[in-house]
Amino acid sequence: MKNAVVILGGAFNPVHTQHIALLCLxxxxxEVNGQWNIIGGYLAVATDGxxxxxxxxxxxxTIKLKHRLALAHEAIKDIPWLINSPFQEEMLKKHDGSAFSLGQRLKSLLKNDNIQILILVGGDRMIKKGVPIWRKSSNKTPIIRVGIERTMNNNDNNLFELWQKDLNENLIPNPEEFILLNTPIRSVSSSLVRVYLNQWFNTKEDSxxxxxxxxxxxxxxxxxxxSVINYIKKYQDDLYIDI
Known part of the structure; x- marks a missing residue:
């Protein structure tokens, strides 16, 4: 059994329930087959720029970075395995640039090169311009990407089946760099969440x-x-970057 951490990168503008559900899933x-022991889960929050x-x-x-980091804390604070992840408070104090960068900083703090960094990738990002990213050989430092299908209305595509087909046809040069989980998760549109928030801000006079x-x-x-909504209500006058 290998120790590992899972990291999800993104804008988190704001963090929503399915971001956290993705980490938990x-x-x-x-862990179900005994190969991995997940010792922590993290959100790598993108820069304001x-x-x-x-x-x-x-x-x-755009919600200011300091608030997006604080909202991430609010979203995980009642989930023991997440809030108690090693150096979690440290990870939420500053931006690291990417999931990979956060993973490298975390490994240096843990002082253990044997801990594997697993970067979560939504099913929509596993395909670029119609081509699965696993078909391209990586020239970067090897990392393991974990792909999870996101269920959408009228979506007949099955990422796991495509992965299996490509494996059988030897179309994946480095299969050890990927893990595909055959467990779809409900998709939540971040844009739709922001639409709701804009409506909320625009109805301040109507409680x-x-x-x-x-x-x-x-x-x-x-x-x-x-807890995320409560934080937004508390800091609503300072939440967004002025355009």
Missing amino acids: AKQEL YVCHKLHSRNER QKQFEIENDLININSFLHS
Whole structure:
């Protein structure tokens, strides 16, 4: 059994329930056959510059990095294995640039080169321009990417079946660099979550409407943790980067 940590990178603008569910599902599925012992799970939160650039063309606002880091803490604080991950508080104090960079800093703090870094990749990012990323040979420092299918309405694609087919046809030059989990997870649109938040901010004068939106986000659609909403309400006047 190998010790490992799982890391999910992204904008987390804001962090939502399926980001956390992805970490928990990965731990569960990776440990089920006894090959891996997951000792920690982490969110690698992107820079303000990256997120601003990503959202500018969509005319969407960017939550400040300090608040996105704090929201990540709020989202995991009631999940023991996540909040008690080694150096978790340290990881949430500053940005590392990427999931890979966070993993390297974590390994240096753990002082244990035998701990494997597993980087989670949503099924949508395992395919680039119609081609699975596992078909390309990696020239970088070897890492292991863990792909998890995200279920979408009317989505007939099966990432795991494609992986098995490519394995059988010897189309994967470095199969040891990938793990495909055959357990789809519900997809949550981050853009849709931001639409709800914009509606919430635009109805400040209508407390009943705001309550209804909060109920949609927390209870009906289960998009956001209640602690995340509470943090947003507390820091709403300082939450976003001024454009």
